[in-house]
Amino acid sequence: MGEFELIRNFFAAAPCAQGGEGVALGIGDDCALLDVPFGEQLAISTDTLVAGVHFADPCDPFLLGQRSLAVAASDLAAMGATPVAFTLALTLPTFDAEWLQTYARGLNLMAQTCGLRLIGGDTTRGPLCLTLTVFGRVPTGHALTRSGARPGDLLCVGGELGNAAGALPLVLGQRTAASMIGEPLLAHYWSPQPQLALGQALRGKATSALDISDGLLADCGHIAAASKVGLAIELDRVPVSLALEEFLGEAGAQQAALSGGDDYVLAFTLPEVEVPTLLADGWPIHVIGRVVEGQGVTLLDDEGLDITPAVHGYQHFRA
Amino acid sequence: MGEFELIRNFFAAAPCAQGGEGVALGIGDDCALLDVPFGEQLAISTDTLVAGVHFADPCDPFLLGQRSLAVAASDLAAMGATPVAFTLALTLPTFDAEWLQTYARGLNLMAQTCGLRLIGGDTTRGPLCLTLTVFGRVPTGHALTRSGARPGDLLCVGGELGNAAGALPLVLGQRTAASMIGEPLLAHYWSPQPQLALGQALRGKATSALDISDGLLADCGHIAAASKVGLAIELDRVPVSLALEEFLGEAGAQQAALSGGDDYVLAFTLPEVEVPTLLADGWPIHVIGRVVEGQGVTLLDDEGLDITPAVHGYQHFRA
Numbered sequence: 175m176g177e178f179e180l181i182r183n184f185f186a187a188a189p190c191a192q193g194g195e196g197v198a199l200g201i202g203d204d205c206a207l208l209d210v211p212f213g214e215q216l217a218i219s220t221d222t223l224v225a226g227v228h229f230a231d232p233c234d235p236f237l238l239g240q241r242s243l244a245v246a247a248s249d250l251a252a253m254g255a256t257p258v259a260f261t262l263a264l265t266l267p268t269f270d271a272e273w274l275q276t277y278a279r280g281l282n283l284m285a286q287t288c289g290l291r292l293i294g295g296d297t298t299r300g301p302l303c304l305t306l307t308v309f310g311r312v313p314t315g316h317a318l319t320r321s322g323a324r325p326g327d328l329l330c331v332g333g334e335l336g337n338a339a340g341a342l343p344l345v346l347g348q349r350t351a352a353s354m355i356g357e358p359l360l361a362h363y364w365s366p367q368p369q370l371a372l373g374q375a376l377r378g379k380a381t382s383a384l385d386i387s388d389g390l391l392a393d394c395g396h397i398a399a400a401s402k403v404g405l406a407i408e409l410d411r412v413p414v415s416l417a418l419e420e421f422l423g424e425a426g427a428q429q430a431a432l433s434g435g436d437d438y439v440l441a442f443t444l445p446e447v448e449v450p451t452l453l454a455d456g457w458p459i460h461v462i463g464r465v466v467e468g469q470g471v472t473l474l475d476d477e478g479l480d481i482t483p484a485v486h487g488y489q490h491f492r493a
Numbered sequence: 494m495g496e497f498e499l500i501r502n503f504f505a506a507a508p509c510a511q512g513g514e515g516v517a518l519g520i521g522d523d524c525a526l527l528d529v530p531f532g533e534q535l536a537i538s539t540d541t542l543v544a545g546v547h548f549a550d551p552c553d554p555f556l557l558g559q560r561s562l563a564v565a566a567s568d569l570a571a572m573g574a575t576p577v578a579f580t581l582a583l584t585l586p587t588f589d590a591e592w593l594q595t596y597a598r599g600l601n602l603m604a605q606t607c608g609l610r611l612i613g614g615d616t617t618r619g620p621l622c623l624t625l626t627v628f629g630r631v632p633t634g635h636a637l638t639r640s641g642a643r644p645g646d647l648l649c650v651g652g653e654l655g656n657a658a659g660a661l662p663l664v665l666g667q668r669t670a671a672s673m674i675g676e677p678l679l680a681h682y683w684s685p686q687p688q689l690a691l692g693q694a695l696r697g698k699a700t701s702a703l704d705i706s707d708g709l710l711a712d713c714g715h716i717a718a719a720s721k722v723g724l725a726i727e728l729d730r731v732p733v734s735l736a737l738e739e740f741l742g743e744a745g746a747q748q749a750a751l752s753g754g755d756d757y758v759l760a761f762t763l764p765e766v767e768v769p770t771l772l773a774d775g776w777p778i779h780v781i782g783r784v785v786e787g788q789g790v791t792l793l794d795d796e797g798l799d800i801t802p803a804v805h806g807y808q809h810f811r812a
Contacts, residue, residue, distance in 0.1 A: 207631070208534060210529035220626060222624065298547070
């Protein structure tokens with residue numbers, strides 16, 4: 175069986191893999207072809223997951239399938255894009271039909287949840303590694319970027335933070351937890367829900383946005399740098415789950431929420447006047463701070479004192 | 494230095510990395526944004542190169558930079574697409590500034606040659622592996638696919654075949670050759686020239702096309718299958734270079750041309766009436782056979798006898 179058949183057979187259940195809205199040509203030719211409606215732009219993001227670095231090896235291929243696509247789709251959410259399609263570059267040490275089938279089931283489930291169609295990719299032999307490239311549509315000029323935050327805007331996040339970081343010791347088998355605590359944390363880690371609908375709802379409202387993947391402080395630093403502003407975060411307003419507080423204690427939960435990675439929750443800035451409508455519409459947004467003149471991210475305690483830690487976030491390489 | 498800075502610094506010399514024709518937003522946000530003009534579609538292809546599988550490890554990072562992009566861009570040529578942009582997912586075992594700089598120089602040179610702009614990607618730690626996704630524009634409905642070959646069409650290739658396969662023993666250090674022979678073969682291997690202009694010239698003329706990456710016979714099999722036709726190839730008409738014949742002998746050169754991979758030369762079908770104009774315009778096309786009723790690829794000797802070998806081409810996995 176060649177790599178063409180391999181991809182086709184195991185991923186054939188993907189929603190509309192052979193064509194669908196915006197997909198003019200799917201898997202099987204030298205290129206896929208996308209239609210982009212007049213007045214819209216194509217948003218593109220690429221994410222790589224490496225075994226032993228981004229996920230434990232071995233791990234459950236179904237969960238990996240879900241997670242690998244969710245992580246990539248979250249970048250579309252951060253731009254306010256409507257999901258269209260994705261490609262999958264899969265490097266595998268051996269041909270393992272059961273592994274592929276199970277991975278494809280997880281991937282297809284997340285593809286369906288997100289409204290993403292598999293349109294192509296590559297299958298190669300080598301150390302386990304996955305690169306997914308996702309495509310979305312966004313009205314021209316209305317994508318949410320990192321660079322538009324203005325002093326006076328509020329800083330918000332789209333949900334509780336730190337759950338995935340809290341789950342890490344469970345994923346790695348370093349700790350155990352009662353299922354009431356462990357299950358919701360593990361669900362956040364293995365099956366993050368890209369906030370695609372929230373991203374689209376923020377078009378024309380948010381002045382900047384991104385998805386938190388490297389930790390709140392580090393990622394807010396990207397907004398501050400791109401927008402040439404400062405961000406002041408009030409520690410007490412950073413939302414954490416009860417499960418996380420149970421598991422790590424209050425200080426540990428705060429630490430996970432500030433610097434743990436893998437949240438895939440949106441962080442965004444917007445004028446104060448937009449907040450009541452979004453809350454009234456039921457969006458799960460939490461105001462955690464404010465955009466200020468200056469630069470960088472400042473963390474404040476409940477008395478307004480600066481308690482910014484020295485180093486935040488996870489980086490793959492340090493020079 | 495974070496991964497953002499890393500990508501920016503080493504690939505900053507890429508032509509128009511921060512925007513250009515069709516690129517509304519380049520590196521540095523959650524997604525890149527592409528404009529697709531009304532009446533055009535976006536062509537997308539993804540290729541992965543794994544160290545030790547697709548290239549020797551270690552190898553010259555400059556040559557790898559050239560080759561990694563050329564291989565991907567060749568798929569745009571095969572669709573008749575005009576190159577626009579690409580993303581790079583780079584997995585590296587260690588942060589090696591010199592390696593990155595040299596790789597980026599090779600990549601940027603090929604990007605300039607092809608007219609491709611780097612718009613994003615991911616940098617991760619792990620076994621050396623590269624995934625490039627390329628984007629091109631093509632007038633809606635005019636992409637060259639594999640599925641339109643009709644009995645009576647001629648089968649052509651865009652140049653000499655087998656040079657890259659011939660170079661492999663040189664690349665792997667298994668053989669040596671005089672520079673008159675070795676240099677042209679190695680140039681084909683390390684710096685294949687995607688036939689982008691030829692692909693665009695074939696729009697509206699070719700009934701099917703692809704780029705030969707897995708060997709002439711194997712790839713022609715893809716056209717035959719997608720078009721539901723047979724292809725008859727005359728062995729004597731398959732073009733090989735003098736250097737390859739010198740190096741491998743006539744039979745060896747033919748074998749490399751038929752079943753060696755990595756040519757990245759176009760194979761395509763078209764009505765006989767189109768050939769004289771293309772030749773008069775100076776396109777380096779060679780008629781090597783004909784589309785026939787039936788299925789699969791048949792290889793004919795100079796007396797028209799069937800000499801088709803049993804197995805062709807390279808596959809990463811066999812089931």
